[in-house]
Amino acid sequence: MSWKKVENLAVAIFNFTAQNEHHLTIQVGDLLYIKEKSADWYHGYLYYKPDRTGTFPCSFVHVKDHDVVQYVDRSYLMPTEDPVSVEAKDTLREWRTKLLHLYTHDSREKYKALLHAMEEVLAQRRLLSNATREKLQATKDLMTTTMDQINSQLQLPVTPRDNQCNPVDPIKTSIQHLHRLHQKRAETSHETSDTSDPGKAQKKKQELLTYHLLMRVNRVEHVFPEDCDMFFFLYNVDKHETISERFIIHMPKTGNTSEAFNLTTGNAVLFTDLAEKDMDVKGMEVICQIVRRGKMLLDDRKGSGTHLRRPYAYGGLDVQQVLKDKGKGDTLFDGDEYQNTHTLPVFVCQSQSQENEFAALDGGVMKKLASRGGQKQCTVLLNLKVLAGDLNSLRRDLPNIKYSKTTAVAHKLGFPDIILPGYVRNDIYVTLSQSQFDKGEKRAERNVEVSIVVRDNDGKMIPHTIVLGANEDPTNEFQSFIFYHNNMPRWNETFKLSIPYEKINDAHLCISFRHLAKKEVKDKMEKTYAYSFLKVMKEDGSILADGDHYLSVYKVENKKWFEGASYLQQKMSAVAPSPSSKILAKSMSFDMHQVNQATLARPRGEFVVLSTLTCSTKLTQKVELLMLLKWKMKEHDLTVTLTNITHVDGEEVVKFLQDTLDCLFEILNTTSERYQEPVFTALVSIFKQLNLDRYCHFSTVVDVYLSKHFSATQAYKYLVWSFNNRVKTYVSDAAIGLAEQYCPVFESMQLIFRFMVQSYALHESATKSSDTSFKLDVEESFTSLFDLMNLTEDKAKGVHLNQSAVLIYLPNVLPEITHILSIEEISSLLSKFLNSIRSTADTVLSEKLHFIQKVITSPVRLLATPAARDALLPTIMKHLIMYMDQTLPKHIHKASYVGNRDCFTCVGKVLETF
Numbered sequence: 001m002s003w004k005k006v007e008n009l010a011v012a013i014f015n016f017t018a019q020n021e022h023h024l025t026i027q028v029g030d031l032l033y034i035k036e037k038s039a040d041w042y043h044g045y046l047y048y049k050p051d052r053t054g055t056f057p058c059s060f061v062h063v064k065d066h067d068v069v070q071y072v073d074r075s076y077l078m079p080t081e082d083p084v085s086v087e088a089k090d091t092l093r094e095w096r097t098k099l100l101h102l103y104t105h106d107s108r109e110k111y112k113a114l115l116h117a118m119e120e121v122l123a124q125r126r127l128l129s130n131a132t133r134e135k136l137q138a139t140k141d142l143m144t145t146t147m148d149q150i151n152s153q154l155q156l157p158v159t160p161r162d163n164q165c166n167p168v169d170p171i172k173t174s175i176q177h178l179h180r181l182h183q184k185r186a187e188t189s190h191e192t193s194d195t196s197d198p199g200k201a202q203k204k205k206q207e208l209l210t211y212h213l214l215m216r217v218n219r220v221e222h223v224f225p226e227d228c229d230m231f232f233f234l235y236n237v238d239k240h241e242t243i244s245e246r247f248i249i250h251m252p253k254t255g256n257t258s259e260a261f262n263l264t265t266g267n268a269v270l271f272t273d274l275a276e277k278d279m280d281v282k283g284m285e286v287i288c289q290i291v292r293r294g295k296m297l298l299d300d301r302k303g304s305g306t307h308l309r310r311p312y313a314y315g316g317l318d319v320q321q322v323l324k325d326k327g328k329g330d331t332l333f334d335g336d337e338y339q340n341t342h343t344l345p346v347f348v349c350q351s352q353s354q355e356n357e358f359a360a361l362d363g364g365v366m367k368k369l370a371s372r373g374g375q376k377q378c379t380v381l382l383n384l385k386v387l388a389g390d391l392n393s394l395r396r397d398l399p400n401i402k403y404s405k406t407t408a409v410a411h412k413l414g415f416p417d418i419i420l421p422g423y424v425r426n427d428i429y430v431t432l433s434q435s436q437f438d439k440g441e442k443r444a445e446r447n448v449e450v451s452i453v454v455r456d457n458d459g460k461m462i463p464h465t466i467v468l469g470a471n472e473d474p475t476n477e478f479q480s481f482i483f484y485h486n487n488m489p490r491w492n493e494t495f496k497l498s499i500p501y502e503k504i505n506d507a508h509l510c511i512s513f514r515h516l517a518k519k520e521v522k523d524k525m526e527k528t529y530a531y532s533f534l535k536v537m538k539e540d541g542s543i544l545a546d547g548d549h550y551l552s553v554y555k556v557e558n559k560k561w562f563e564g565a566s567y568l569q570q571k572m573s574a575v576a577p578s579p580s581s582k583i584l585a586k587s588m589s590f591d592m593h594q595v596n597q598a599t600l601a602r603p604r605g606e607f608v609v610l611s612t613l614t615c616s617t618k619l620t621q622k623v624e625l626l627m628l629l630k631w632k633m634k635e636h637d638l639t640v641t642l643t644n645i646t647h648v649d650g651e652e653v654v655k656f657l658q659d660t661l662d663c664l665f666e667i668l669n670t671t672s673e674r675y676q677e678p679v680f681t682a683l684v685s686i687f688k689q690l691n692l693d694r695y696c697h698f699s700t701v702v703d704v705y706l707s708k709h710f711s712a713t714q715a716y717k718y719l720v721w722s723f724n725n726r727v728k729t730y731v732s733d734a735a736i737g738l739a740e741q742y743c744p745v746f747e748s749m750q751l752i753f754r755f756m757v758q759s760y761a762l763h764e765s766a767t768k769s770s771d772t773s774f775k776l777d778v779e780e781s782f783t784s785l786f787d788l789m790n791l792t793e794d795k796a797k798g799v800h801l802n803q804s805a806v807l808i809y810l811p812n813v814l815p816e817i818t819h820i821l822s823i824e825e826i827s828s829l830l831s832k833f834l835n836s837i838r839s840t841a842d843t844v845l846s847e848k849l850h851f852i853q854k855v856i857t858s859p860v861r862l863l864a865t866p867a868a869r870d871a872l873l874p875t876i877m878k879h880l881i882m883y884m885d886q887t888l889p890k891h892i893h894k895a896s897y898v899g900n901r902d903c904f905t906c907v908g909k910v911l912e913t914f
Contacts, residue, residue: 003036003043009079010034010042010061024054031079032061047079083166084140087159088125091147092118098154117150138388140165210416211279212387213271213319215286217249218341220261222378224254226294228312230380231287231469233410233494234271235316235361238283242361242431242494244271245410248469251290268407269470272391273416279386286317287361288346288380291481296447296516308516309449309481311358313378315346346378352484359492408471413494413613415655427615428497428536430509432480433548434490435608437513437530445487446515450480450608451528454499456506459565465507467496474498482516499536501618509534510562511551511608530555532608533567542626543619544612549573553606622652628663629656638667642678650689654698658705660686665712673718680722683755687748702751706758713766716759720777723752727784730802731791740798746805750812757816778820782829785810786836793841800841807847811854818860827862827872830855834875845883849902852876856909863910873910880906 012030016023024045026032031047042061045053065080095118102111124143144165148158159167213234220230228251234243247269251261278284292298292312349355413429430452437446453476454465464474483489499507511532532551536544552571561567620626624644631638645660653660664679690698723745730742745752760774785806791799810833814826821829837848855862856876863869880903 003038006034006037007077008034009047009064009066009077010044011064012056012060013062014060016056016060018054022055024052024056026056026060031064032056033077034063082140084144085125087167088121088143088147091151092121094156095150095154114150114154117146120146137164210272210388210390211274211276212391213274214268214383214385214387215247215271216268216383217263217380218267218383219263219381220249220251220378221381222254222346224251224292225298226292227251227253228290228292231289231291232269233287234274234278235285235287236278236283237285237361240361242413242492243274243278243284244412245429245470245496246468246494247408247410248472266406266408266471269410270407271410271412273412275417278412284319286319286344286382286384287314288316288344289314289358290346290378296482296484309479311349311355311481311483313346313348314358315344315378315380317342317344317382319384341381342384344380344382346380348377352486356483356486356490359490361492408469410470411615413615415615424617425615426498426501426618428499428543429494429613429615430497431494431611431613432478432491433609433611434488434492435513435553435606437487437553437606445485447482447484447517448486448489449482449514449516450478450491451512451514452478453510454497454507455510455562455565456503457508457565457568459510459562462499462503462507465497465499467498497536504619505537505541507536508565508568509536509610511610512556512562513553513608527559528556528561530606531561531567533570533572534610534612535568535572540623540626541630542623543614543616543621545621546613548609548611551608551610553608617655620652620656622648624648625652625656625660629659631663631667635671638671638675639678642667642675642682645682646685650692650695653686653689654695654701657686657698657701658709661705662709665710665715668715668718669712676718676722677725680719680726683719683752684744684748687751688744690751691747702754706754710755710758711762712759713763714759716756716763716774719752719756719759720774720781723749723756724777724781724784727781727788731784731787740801743802743805746802747809749806749809750816753813753816757819761819775820778817779825779829782833786832789833789836790838792838800839800844803837803839803841804843804847807844807851811851811858814855814858814860814862823860823862823865824867824871826860827868830862831872831875834879848879849883849906852879852906853902853909856906876906876910 010032012026012028012032015028016026018025026046032042032044033047033050034042034044036043037058040058041055042058043053043055045051066077067080069076069078095114099111099114099118102114121143124139124146144159144161151158162168215232217230217232230249230251232247232249233245235241236243249263249267289311290313291309293307293309296308296310347354349358411425411427415425432450432452435448435450437448452466454462456462461476463476466476466478467474468478478493478495480491480493511534512528513530513532514528530553532553534544534549534551538544550573552573554567554570614621620629624641625648627634627637627641628645631641634641664682667675668679689695690702726742726745760771764770788799788806789803791803793800817826834848834852837844839845855872862872884903
């Protein structure tokens with residue numbers, strides 16, 4: 001065994017007991033100094049007990065970051081610790097003294113409160129060592145808020161912190177900056193005063209996180225009379241909508257023997273891509289529905305059959321308490337499998353009225369079960385854990401929560417809040433909602449089974465296109481469960497269509513209805529008595545719109561009614577019933593429409609409701625967007641297409657953001673210049689949508705697109721020309737008063753210049769040469785802005801709106817143009833820009849102060865070099881003095897103007913730059 005000399009620090013992550021005299025016994029958490037390394041072994045000693053040396057396995061320790069400290073003529077390795085973690089350790093030691101004082105002076109309430117706070121900080125400190133990057137900042141913020149609040153209550157010094165919650169050095173920080181940090185920290189502490197509720201802490205940051213709910217079913221205690229399927233899914237009670245796909249566990253028949261099933265495989269599911277609005281603690285339940293497979297009636301001794309799907313039991317779990325504990329780091333899969341176990345009560349349907357409530361989820365399952373009273377007949381024990389962050393990061397950074405290959409992944413019914421380029425999905429969710437049927441010639445109401453298959457335009461079935469659950473393989477047919485003697489059933493069963501993209505244009509859902517009797521012999525004599533259908537695609541090429549679809553129901557008398565798909569010639573949609581009608585069918589009124597009187601007839605008052613939801617990055621419900629994506633097929637209509645794209649709502653655009661941008665920049669590069677202006681207008685429309693608060697998290701999408709997918713090397717020429725032309729056009733036509741039409745251009749400046757600069761960088765990389773005219777065009781952009789800022793309200797009505805927009809968004813452009821202009825050139829242009837402002841409108845003056853603040857604190861550091869400082873600083877000070885001269889009253893001690901305070905803040909920031 002050959003040894004190589006190394007110097008490192010490591011921490012033990014597993015216990016290791018020495019097997020011989022050369023080994024070193026280590027415990028989890030021990031800090032180790034590594035001196036040598038072989039293939040699979042380290043040689044070293046305990047950091048705090050150097051006399052204990054030996055060898056230990058490499059896989060039992062984790063190499064830790066360290067700092068090299070020089071002392072006299074020797075260097076030492078010191079472990080690098082998070083400053084917040086170090087502070088927490090010192091704070092806990094100080095609190096220990098206070099805790100002893102409270103205990104000895106019999107202050108029970110204060111003692112318990114401080115002890116609880118110490119436990120909270122200890123739990124949060126443990127999280128710092130294994131938190132994901134997304135959760136690290138939230139954990140640090142929550143922990144420091146707790147420490148600051150308790151320190152304030154104990155009249156101990158409160159530590160000033162930076163934006164990352166790390167303590168700042170008061171010696172190296174100005175007094176004014178320290179004051180602002182204390183103010184900001186006080187506001188944060190006030191907003192998160194309820195430290196027992198991590199869901200309230202840093203709510204704004206958490207809104208941008210993606211959540212996942214990890215669930216494991218451990219045990220089911222019940223006597224199953226027949227084979228059963230257990231369906232689990234998430235449901236929003238307030239919005240009356242299903243949140244996730246369904247997860248299925250198949251349970252075998254137990255007969256009359258009481259048995260508890262301990263589930264070990266196929267019992268875990270991860271509900272993914274949940275947003276903050278989905279995690280609303282007031283409205284989400286985990287629903288469990290159990291469907292048995294067997295006889296129509298359990299107490300019917302003469303009945304037979306093993307194929308009928310019948311409602312059996314249902315229950316729910318209010319996850320409010322679980323969500324309250326999110327962020328506390330409960331260890332779901334660590335240690336005892338029943339740690340953090342929750343009981344989901346399930347009630348068996350004892351009557352037909354209870355059976356009819358099986359799928360009626362509106363109003364909340366928990367409330368209905370509470371109103372029923374009595375004892376639950378089935379108990380489901382499960383674990384729940386809330387995870388926050390990107391799923392791939394969680395798998396990498398938190399190996400202790402990695403799920404096995406048998407863990408199912410139940411996607412959200414809808415898109416996640418953040419859709420990155422490369423995210424591919426082509427799912428169509430169909431919910432069989434409800435229906436209404438006539439008795440016909442039968443004395444009793446029907447036992448209706450609905451069958452749904454996917455067929456093409458020739459009537460041929462497209463196989464393996466229906467997915468019943470997240471952990472199920474695709475099948476050919478969906479069969480509903482059956483309500484006993486019910487002509488107005490409400491199923492609310494959801495399944496997923498997985499139709500190949502190349503076949504989706506010809507696909508439709510063929511829906512058939514069959515009445516089933518109690519006896520299997522009679523069932524075989526029954527045949528499909530009615531049918532309906534739903535086309536997946538519209539004639540214009542767009543996908544079926546989301547929402548409810550009321551479908552006509554037609555009678556069938558020919559066994560081969562589906563051959564050739566002749567039924568597609570019928571009218572698909574029925575008239576939606578009146579919302580005010582107590583019984584939906586009473587308001588239905590159809591015209592008889594027949595193609596073949598011998599085989600097809602449309603009954604009066606019968607309909608079925610299917611609800612669809614499309615989650616596809618390949619299919620769109622907007623014809624305008626579809627026309628853009630296929631612009632080469634109808635290039636003669638390109639002007640109209642580009643105009644229509646500006647009217648598409650942002651939610652649809654961001655789903656196809658990469659494809660939309662690719663098309664627009666391809667049009668710029670391949671077509672004549674006559675489409676230059678419409679393309680620029682379309683880009684501004686998209687950028688305006690991305691600037692909205694609800695789409696602010698899509699900045700990540702733009703970052704990835706620019707770095708990995710954007711390839712338009714000539715786009716910078718068109719973008720800079722179009723921007724300059726828009727500004728010049730507005731300045732020349734300002735008297736007309738079209739300020740609102742041009743405002744989106746200035747609000748989109750940052751993205752316009754980002755794409756412009758990236759395009760120029762690609763051009764330089766491809767041609768190995770620079771375009772000197774581009775620098776002149778960028779300078780011309782500033783010159784055009786000078787002319788805009790020089791306008792006044794008396795000559796240009798509403799100009800203050802655009803001037804304010806420029807002042808707000810221009811600082812965001814500065815980091816982008818540093819690739820084109822030097823710091824000194826930017827400072828000189830900004831100096832001229834400030835001097836060009838002539839407006840005296842209050843909004844412009846206020847935004848000018850904020851503009852100066854942003855320029856001073858910009859990451860470009862415009863005051864860092866003497867030349868840049870000489871060009872910009874005198875102008876900044878001149879405008880601050882001018883503002884204060886105009887606003888300060890004679891008795892300055894009575895002044896309380898916000899503007900004056902902003903001026904003083906600007907002066908303080910200037911002093912901090914030196």
